[in-house]
Amino acid sequence: MALPKRIIKETERLMAEPVPGISAVPHDDNLRYFDVTIDGPTQSPYEGGTFKLELFLPDDYPMTPPKVRFLTKIYHPNIDRLGRICLDVLKGNWSPALQIRTILLSIQALLGAPNPDDPLANDVAQQWKEDQNTAIATAKEWTEKYAKA
Amino acid sequence: MSSQQTTTARPQVYCFGCQHVWYQDEHGIRCPACESDFVQIIETGNDPREDPPIIDDDMDFETWQNQMHDDHTHEPPSDAGHGLHFAPLGSNPLAARGPGQPDQAATLGSLFGLLQSFQSLTAPAASTTRSYDFNLGTSGRLSFRTTTSYRDGSANDPQSPDLPVQDINSFLHDMFAPGGPGIPPQFAQANGQRAGTTRNAQMAFMDALLHGPLGLHRAGYATSNEDLERIVAELFEQQAGQSGAPAASEDAIASLPTKPVDQNMLGDSEKAECTICMGEVALGEVVTELYCHHWFHTDCIKPWLEQHNTCPHCRMSIEDSKAAFDKKNANTGQNNSSTNAASGSGTNAPSSQASSMPRPPGAWPTMFHSQQPSGTATTRPQQPLLNSPLHQALRDNRSQSNTPNDRGQRRVGGQRRDSSSPLDGPRSTRWSQSYDEISSSDSRSRRRSTRDLQRSANQEGQNPPIHNLQDRLEQIRRAGGREADTQDNVNRRTRDQSYSTRDYERRRSASELNEPHNDGEQENPGLLQRARDWFSGHGQGQGHGHGH
Numbered sequence: 013m014a015l016p017k018r019i020i021k022e023t024e025r026l027m028a029e030p031v032p033g034i035s036a037v038p039h040d041d042n043l044r045y046f047d048v049t050i051d052g053p054t055q056s057p058y059e060g061g062t063f064k065l066e067l068f069l070p071d072d073y074p075m076t077p078p079k080v081r082f083l084t085k086i087y088h089p090n091i092d093r094l095g096r097i098c099l100d101v102l103k104g105n106w107s108p109a110l111q112i113r114t115i116l117l118s119i120q121a122l123l124g125a126p127n128p129d130d131p132l133a134n135d136v137a138q139q140w141k142e143d144q145n146t147a148i149a150t151a152k153e154w155t156e157k158y159a160k161a
Numbered sequence: 162m163s164s165q166q167t168t169t170a171r172p173q174v175y176c177f178g179c180q181h182v183w184y185q186d187e188h189g190i191r192c193p194a195c196e197s198d199f200v201q202i203i204e205t206g207n208d209p210r211e212d213p214p215i216i217d218d219d220m221d222f223e224t225w226q227n228q229m230h231d232d233h234t235h236e237p238p239s240d241a242g243h244g245l246h247f248a249p250l251g252s253n254p255l256a257a258r259g260p261g262q263p264d265q266a267a268t269l270g271s272l273f274g275l276l277q278s279f280q281s282l283t284a285p286a287a288s289t290t291r292s293y294d295f296n297l298g299t300s301g302r303l304s305f306r307t308t309t310s311y312r313d314g315s316a317n318d319p320q321s322p323d324l325p326v327q328d329i330n331s332f333l334h335d336m337f338a339p340g341g342p343g344i345p346p347q348f349a350q351a352n353g354q355r356a357g358t359t360r361n362a363q364m365a366f367m368d369a370l371l372h373g374p375l376g377l378h379r380a381g382y383a384t385s386n387e388d389l390e391r392i393v394a395e396l397f398e399q400q401a402g403q404s405g406a407p408a409a410s411e412d413a414i415a416s417l418p419t420k421p422v423d424q425n426m427l428g429d430s431e432k433a434e435c436t437i438c439m440g441e442v443a444l445g446e447v448v449t450e451l452y453c454h455h456w457f458h459t460d461c462i463k464p465w466l467e468q469h470n471t472c473p474h475c476r477m478s479i480e481d482s483k484a485a486f487d488k489k490n491a492n493t494g495q496n497n498s499s500t501n502a503a504s505g506s507g508t509n510a511p512s513s514q515a516s517s518m519p520r521p522p523g524a525w526p527t528m529f530h531s532q533q534p535s536g537t538a539t540t541r542p543q544q545p546l547l548n549s550p551l552h553q554a555l556r557d558n559r560s561q562s563n564t565p566n567d568r569g570q571r572r573v574g575g576q577r578r579d580s581s582s583p584l585d586g587p588r589s590t591r592w593s594q595s596y597d598e599i600s601s602s603d604s605r606s607r608r609r610s611t612r613d614l615q616r617s618a619n620q621e622g623q624n625p626p627i628h629n630l631q632d633r634l635e636q637i638r639r640a641g642g643r644e645a646d647t648q649d650n651v652n653r654r655t656r657d658q659s660y661s662t663r664d665y666e667r668r669r670s671a672s673e674l675n676e677p678h679n680d681g682e683q684e685n686p687g688l689l690q691r692a693r694d695w696f697s698g699h700g701q702g703q704g705h706g707h708g709h
Contacts (some may be wrong), residue, residue, distance in 0.1 A: 074437060075464055104200040104405035108465055109436040109473040 015043050019069060022112050025048035034116045036067060044069040044124070048080070050116060052159065053124035056150035058086070061159025065119070067112065078115060087147070087154040089128040089137035097122070098132035173203040175210060182210075409470035409479055415461060417479070422446045428455065437461035437473065452482035 023043065026036050034053035038044070040049040052058025062079040064083040068077050080102060082095035090098040099109060101118055131137030172185040178197035191198050200207045422442050427433050434441045435448070437456040442448060442458070449463075455474040462473075470478045527540040 016438070018437070018439045029605040075468060105476075106405065107471070107476065108461075 013055065016073075016132055025111060031113060031117060033070035034113075034120060036116060044073075046112070048116060050120050052155060053120060058123045058126045058155050058159065059089075061155035063123075063159050067116075067120070069112075074110075077102050077110075078099040079114060080087045080115065080119065082098055085154060086121065087136060087151040089126050089131045089140045089147075090122055092133040096132065098108075102119060108128070123130060163605055173205050174200050175208075176200050177209065180210075342399040406469040406471045406478065408468055408477075412468045413470070413483070417449050417451060417462075417466075419447050419449050419459060420456075422448055422456075435461050437465065449480055451477075452486040453479075512612045 023038055025083040025123075033053075033061075034049070036046045038046045039055035046069075048067050050063045050065060052063065053140040061084075063086060066081050066083055067090055068079045070079065080097055082097065084095075085093070092098075097119060099118060099122055101107075101115060126140060128137040136147070139150070144145050173182055174185045174188070174190055174192075174199055175182050176192035176195060177199045178192060179195040181192055181194040183193055185202060189476055190200055190202070192200055203209065221313070238333070242666045259308070299693070399413060422444055424444065427442075427444060435456075437457050440458070447459070448456045449459040451472050453472050453475050455472050457473070465473060466479065472479065
């Protein structure tokens, strides 16, 4: 199937005007599959870390959201140990007016603002709520350990 | 060929990696020789040593499916990609774990079998026993037998026996929906269990998933918890894709107005694009405009509305915005009939309230302009403005412009303008936009509470809202034509990156200015707010591309 013009345009713009702290590079053999890195936001426990993700544009994109997953281990109440992300715009709140760029910005923002009240990783969320300092320390530790290759 | 009863007392395990064979109770299911977990428990009739796996990565979905449907009693889905959105998983790199996880194929294969079985199980047939014998390509065969019993249409089963459900989403939905029927009875019967309660049914489902006749374990595939978790996650993701707003009705979609793109929609940059396909639209091209005034290629918006009834930009449901539009039309129709008449057809005659709703990017040429807060076009300012010195200056400016008046642009002006306004007559594009900004700024200032103004000040950073109209006009004038030169660039550069800001701003405006509709706030997931907080805290450099 030919690659829709939208995907080509999005890719071109991502290349031409990259978002600071975010990179998304399509695979040569599959232009729907992107290697993504997101820098941990400053003043968050993820600061200094570079997190790898994978992003896949399904056949019916942009009518359905991209599939995104963290590959780098991360301690975050909205990201589970398989790297899946609990983010409304990746699910029911997806809109075709959103783009790869905006989605990745949202994910970066999620790193800066964890939401333990809407958890995906229950144990992490619980820790986050009960003892935030410890949770943040763990998040920093993981960042140090896994996100600084 | 079922092999469930033929497992030997001491199961042996075969490693596909090094052909090593060992007893499961001695070394488990990880190869003691090569550490591979690409293994299979040897069963009579399903011995991988007799039937060496054929590595066939190219085996496509349809072949696979056709094989599987060979002994199905119901018709296979006509569209391989539709009824069962599973093909992408196999080809979806997200599902792939790379060469480090060779059991992926086995997992996928098992899962695929599962899905197929669900399909058949949710499609009742009179007491049939089906044998499945799947060639799983890289991992040999998966064989199992299921028995399904035809049952009388029970009251709590939404699926008519006449309507085979060929969609795993429906299956999952029915099973896990609160108060739902739980496991389809025939599925539970297949496991010799009664689906007493939903909870039991779910447990039965999980049990069946693990140990049932389709069982991943019994089929002999090394399936870690993680794999299983991923499988279930994938199933739910398939379902999640279906969530969100409900589909719009065919009538609602069919009745949406279309209109040719006019100058006003294109704005200063003289071009705009459909945000769905990102293709440029040309002047005169016919597009579909929702009642919230966001417009898209007809072919682009239709498939979206067929799934979700919301505007991709403001998320307002098209039914709601139409109701608001109709209501407002009815209200203003009496007071302002001449205005409506002047604007021609109803589709092109937004009321003042409707026109205060968000508009698409193309109609917001200066929205994210550094000097100018985004404004929603609302009612025209009153006489004092028209007689102000600046107004005079603007008119001079207009007369200098050679831009021919565009009737489409006047449409917008015409319906808002007092018919006795001295402004009737040709206007340049530039002038028109300035005017819109002025008026919107003014009217919003008047409408907003102090709190809103503060909020707005935060959002607009160093550009606090202008309370005084004269100041505002002064600011615009100072900015002058220089802005227009860079307009296009600025627009293009900030369009994407500031989406969340823009979107939030718009939705806020929509809900603020349209009391009957709170969709914006209601649906606001809080993430955007969080994103805003974050950006305002740390992300000054994030929103604007510095390029490399």
